[in-house]
Amino acid sequence: MSVANAPAVTISRDVVARMSALVGAKNCISNPSDLRTYECDGLTSFRVMPGLVVLPASTAEVVAVVKLAWENGLALVARGAGTGLSGGALPVPGCVVVALTRMKRILEVDLENGFLRVQPGVANLDVSKHLGPAGTYYAPDPSSQSVCTIGGNVSENSGGAHCLKYGFTSNHVLGARVVLADGTVVDLGGPALDAPGYDLTGIFVGSEGMLGIVTEVVLRMLRKPQATRTFFATFPSTDEAGNAVSSIIASGVVPAAIEMMDGLAMRAAVAATGVDWPDVGASLLMDVDGPLAEVEHTSRHSVELAREAGALEIRIPKDENERALMWKGRKSAFAAVGRISPNYIVQDGVIPRSTIAEVLHEVTELSKKAGLRVANVFHAGDGNLHPLVLYDARVPGQEKAAEELGGAILRLCLRLGGSITGEHGVGAEKVAYMGEMFTEADLETMQRVRCAFDPERRLNPGKVFPTPRLCGDLPGPYVPHPSELSGEATRG
Amino acid sequence: MNATAPAAVRAGASADAILGVLPKEVFSPSTVEEAAAVLEEKARASASVGFVGGGTALGLGRPPRRLDAVLRTEHLTRIVEHAPSDQIIVVEAGITLADLQRAVGAHGQRLALDPPLPERRTIGGLLATNGFGPLRTRYGSLRDLIIGVSLVRADGVSAKGGGKVVKNVAGFDLPKMMVGSLGTLGLVATVTFRLHPLPESDVTLVARARTARGVRELASAMRGAQLEPAAVAALLQGRLFDVAIRFEGFPAGVAEQRDRLRQLVGQPPGSDCDVLSETEARAVWERHDALRTAGPLRAKLAFLPAALEALVEGPFAKLMGALGEASFVLYPTLGLGFVAGLPQGAVLVAQAVESVRGSLAGTGGSLVLEEAPDDVRAHADPWGPPPPSFALMRELKNRLDPEGRLNPGRFVGGI
Numbered sequence: 001m002s003v004a005n006a007p008a009v010t011i012s013r014d015v016v017a018r019m020s021a022l023v024g025a026k027n028c029i030s031n032p033s034d035l036r037t038y039e040c041d042g043l044t045s046f047r048v049m050p051g052l053v054v055l056p057a058s059t060a061e062v063v064a065v066v067k068l069a070w071e072n073g074l075a076l077v078a079r080g081a082g083t084g085l086s087g088g089a090l091p092v093p094g095c096v097v098v099a100l101t102r103m104k105r106i107l108e109v110d111l112e113n114g115f116l117r118v119q120p121g122v123a124n125l126d127v128s129k130h131l132g133p134a135g136t137y138y139a140p141d142p143s144s145q146s147v148c149t150i151g152g153n154v155s156e157n158s159g160g161a162h163c164l165k166y167g168f169t170s171n172h173v174l175g176a177r178v179v180l181a182d183g184t185v186v187d188l189g190g191p192a193l194d195a196p197g198y199d200l201t202g203i204f205v206g207s208e209g210m211l212g213i214v215t216e217v218v219l220r221m222l223r224k225p226q227a228t229r230t231f232f233a234t235f236p237s238t239d240e241a242g243n244a245v246s247s248i249i250a251s252g253v254v255p256a257a258i259e260m261m262d263g264l265a266m267r268a269a270v271a272a273t274g275v276d277w278p279d280v281g282a283s284l285l286m287d288v289d290g291p292l293a294e295v296e297h298t299s300r301h302s303v304e305l306a307r308e309a310g311a312l313e314i315r316i317p318k319d320e321n322e323r324a325l326m327w328k329g330r331k332s333a334f335a336a337v338g339r340i341s342p343n344y345i346v347q348d349g350v351i352p353r354s355t356i357a358e359v360l361h362e363v364t365e366l367s368k369k370a371g372l373r374v375a376n377v378f379h380a381g382d383g384n385l386h387p388l389v390l391y392d393a394r395v396p397g398q399e400k401a402a403e404e405l406g407g408a409i410l411r412l413c414l415r416l417g418g419s420i421t422g423e424h425g426v427g428a429e430k431v432a433y434m435g436e437m438f439t440e441a442d443l444e445t446m447q448r449v450r451c452a453f454d455p456e457r458r459l460n461p462g463k464v465f466p467t468p469r470l471c472g473d474l475p476g477p478y479v480p481h482p483s484e485l486s487g488e489a490t491r492g
Numbered sequence: 493m494n495a496t497a498p499a500a501v502r503a504g505a506s507a508d509a510i511l512g513v514l515p516k517e518v519f520s521p522s523t524v525e526e527a528a529a530v531l532e533e534k535a536r537a538s539a540s541v542g543f544v545g546g547g548t549a550l551g552l553g554r555p556p557r558r559l560d561a562v563l564r565t566e567h568l569t570r571i572v573e574h575a576p577s578d579q580i581i582v583v584e585a586g587i588t589l590a591d592l593q594r595a596v597g598a599h600g601q602r603l604a605l606d607p608p609l610p611e612r613r614t615i616g617g618l619l620a621t622n623g624f625g626p627l628r629t630r631y632g633s634l635r636d637l638i639i640g641v642s643l644v645r646a647d648g649v650s651a652k653g654g655g656k657v658v659k660n661v662a663g664f665d666l667p668k669m670m671v672g673s674l675g676t677l678g679l680v681a682t683v684t685f686r687l688h689p690l691p692e693s694d695v696t697l698v699a700r701a702r703t704a705r706g707v708r709e710l711a712s713a714m715r716g717a718q719l720e721p722a723a724v725a726a727l728l729q730g731r732l733f734d735v736a737i738r739f740e741g742f743p744a745g746v747a748e749q750r751d752r753l754r755q756l757v758g759q760p761p762g763s764d765c766d767v768l769s770e771t772e773a774r775a776v777w778e779r780h781d782a783l784r785t786a787g788p789l790r791a792k793l794a795f796l797p798a799a800l801e802a803l804v805e806g807p808f809a810k811l812m813g814a815l816g817e818a819s820f821v822l823y824p825t826l827g828l829g830f831v832a833g834l835p836q837g838a839v840l841v842a843q844a845v846e847s848v849r850g851s852l853a854g855t856g857g858s859l860v861l862e863e864a865p866d867d868v869r870a871h872a873d874p875w876g877p878p879p880p881s882f883a884l885m886r887e888l889k890n891r892l893d894p895e896g897r898l899n900p901g902r903f904v905g906g907i
Contacts, residue, residue: 110798112712112797113797113827156661157661157665159659159661164658167632167636168659170635170665170668171632171635171636175856186880186881186883186884187880187881188881188884190855190856191796191855191856192794192795192796192827192852192855192856192857192858193633193794193826193827193828194622194633194672194792194794194828194858195794195856195858195879196860196875196876196878196879196904197672197879197881197882197885197903198669198672198677198885198888198889199635199669199671199672200881200885202669202671203664203668203669203888206661206664207664207665223715223718225718225720226718246577249577249579250577252600252689252691252692253689254689290720290741290745291718291719291745291749291752292748293744293745293747293748293749294720294741294742294746294748294749295745297744297745298742298745350655350657350659350660351657352575352578352580352656352657353577353578353579354577354578379659382657382658382659383578383657383658384659417656417657418656419655419657419659419660419661419662420662421661421662422657422659422661423659424661425661426662426663430662434662434663437655437662438652438662438663439651439652441649441650441651442651442652442653442663444649444651445645445653445666445892446653446664446666448892449664449666449669449892450664451891452884452887452888452890452891453884464663
């Protein structure tokens with residue numbers, strides 16, 4: 001479902017000149033060959049040429065850019081590092097891409113109150129690096145964390161390996177400064193909890209750039225746990241590995257992370273990173289963290305359960321270097337698949353954890369039927385599958401077959417009560433599946449939320465919702481409360 | 493239409509009044525479909541509707557501008573699905589927290605949420621009011637536990653958001669939207685939660701602090717020592733704070749954290765920090781619950797944790813002074829607290845409330861009156877000034893309930 005050949009739409013020279021004056025000539029890209037850098041994000045099979053790319057350096061510059069776009073009826077697409085895998089930052093023809101990568105300052109660190117305030121272009125890992133000396137960190141850790149930005153994480157509600165215990169971006173964002181489609185600046189939430197009113201921060205995080213452009217984020221920082229214990233276990237097949245996951249979770253242990261890879265994914269990681277993993281059917285990589293005595297117990301107990309479930313070998317890293325290498329093997333698994341296949345599609349389905357073994361058998365069947373290999377990497381603790389469908393785009397029909405196989409896997413997830421996306425977002429890629437997960441009424445309700453923030457639908461159009469629609473007119477004016485009329489209360 | 497039976501209905505009686513406003517009719521649907529049919533009918537009649545669960549938080553907010561009908565969720569008490577191995581549960585909104593906990597407890601699980609009055613409070617009511625207890629220290633609030641919601645909109649249309657799996661980013665986050673929305677965006681019909689394993693063991697300790705600063709320093713020392721308490725609550729007792737701290741988990745970890753905390757506190761170590769027996773522990777957490785539900789006036793405070801002393805030594809003292817039998821429950825790691833007592837003069841209390849609000853305003857803190865006598869209400873808005881994003885909140889309300897028929901006027905800023 002590629003939209004590679006959408007026609008280029010140009011923005012008038014006058015608007016380009018004014019944008020250029022707002023952000024500086026070198027931060028305003030209109031040359032077609034330079035624009036090409038921004039025609040896709042991590043989902044490279046979808047490409048659309050933007051009309052213009054601007055790189056503002058402050059909230060004030062974002063406001064100026066947004067207002068100018070608003071006056072000229074231009075669509076806006078915000079973008080961070082462009083690592084997203086669902087096409088969330090895919091331009092629409094003739095849009096203005098607002099790249100926030102120059103806004104990468106950490107504005108405030110408040111150790112006593114446990115929060116920090118950052119600009120959206122700060123890389124995820126840089127936050128934890130910055131906090132490291134104080135013994136604190138920022139918990140969400142998407143695999144792309146060394147480059148992906150906090151702004152992108154906020155838009156997509158990014159997850160990572162450690163979500164099972166610590167939650168997602170939305171559990172760690174306390175507030176945000178947001179520029180709405182008409183240029184209005186609004187502060188949502190903040191470091192103090194439970195501000196009266198609706199949880200607009202909760203609504204904003206994960207809204208895929210459709211509700212506003214974030215220019216500051218208030219993040220919660222956590223104290224580093226006293227201890228972390230990691231082990232790596234190999235299994236004859238994903239059946240035994242899946243059973244190990246189930247029995248560890250059932251025992252009351254809440255792993256910080258529990259990751260599964262099948263044999264094909266392991267072989268790719270070996271080829272790419274040089275980890276010395278054996279050629280077996282499946283493996284688990286698990287972290288527990290917390291107070292020392294607690295993790296000594298939970299790690300020992302989990303290792304026993306893995307053995308009982310049929311583990312072939314258990315490896316416990318000798319030191320932090322070995323542990324880092326194990327995680328490097330896991331985190332590079334997507335890219336590693338490039339070593340064993342010219343092309344691949346990453347899927348992001350979620351299933352109830354208890355169905356892992358059943359699902360993997362069905363995926364194997366589907367893969368055989370399609371004649372394509374599937375490598376499986378996933379966050380097993382929360383049932384988030386990342387099947388990597390391998391194909392060769394040079395072989396006629398294979399790309400289409402791979403897309404169909406990916407789709408069949410998503411439908412399988414839905415049939416079992418799961419989701420079409422656990423952490424990558426709907427973006428442009430999974431728009432077509434939204435109607436299979438949600439009813440027309442569900443989507444229309446979400447659309448109302450969008451209309452409250454962006455009635456003209458100027459921000460990141462074409463994402464999330466399968467059918468474009470207008471924001472209906474509102475019947476009747478707001479009726480003020482008598483206490484407002486008397487001046488006792490205000491509407492702000 | 494469909495063959496849904498009409499919901500049970502009766503005329504409103506004085507016990508059904510919300511903040512003194514009497515509804516004409518009271519509906520008690522026995523299924524979500526019946527509830528949707530009621531809302532559809534009320535939409536046709538342009539009637540205003542309020543929702544009532546356990547009725548424990550009816551003092552929250554302003555009196556509704558209009559109240560044609562009340563919809564009670566007392567018969568929507570089913571467990572729709574509990575998947576122990578997936579650690580999720582789907583329940584109807586009218587189930588009490590205690591009933592939910594009993595059902596999942598039989599499988600060694602719990603919803604990590606422990607507000608007072610679990611036998612009376614319903615899941616829908618807790619969601620509408622963002623209810624919480626001491627476990628928030630470790631597990632966060634409802635927004636961190638909810639993974640799916642189905643609601644019935646003002647127009648009677650049913651819609652859902654989220655799902656049944658813990659990890660899911662498909663579509664906008666309607667579950668979080670409903671948390672704390674006080675029945676102004678729709679009827680919460682069903683809620684899906686992630687569950688946690690029941691801990692194998694737990695221990696409660698009580699440390700004494702002479703000042704608010706002492707409480708904050710203790711919280712900070714625990715953080716420094718990488719202790720991970722499941723619950724921390726300071727109860728003001730006379731002029732001292734009893735700081736109740738609970739560790740949960742596997743026995744070895746609980747014992748080790750208990751011992752390390754005693755090392756941290758007092759001179760000699762542990763001198764001012766008692767390890768409670770099971771009975772004593774139950775008593776201290778019951779005292780917490782009693783203080784949380786006490787008093788004809790009850791206010792919730794939110795502030796930055798490090799601002800505690802400034803708060804307590806500042807206008808807060810004036811508020812405490814204006815209350816008879818004043819009590820204070822403090823969650824020092826969260827920056828949240830509850831003050832309760834008997835107002836000694838409505839104007840005095842209202843002035844103190846405004847002073848506290850003024851002192852909190854700069855840092856985004858807030859004071860909300862959860863319960864207050866009418867004479868205090870006459871002088872102080874229960875919500876205080878609306879937040880800077882209020883225009884967006886009003887717009888959201890207008891999109892979801894364009895005619896303003898759901899709990900009109902009761903919420904922040906008259907929404």
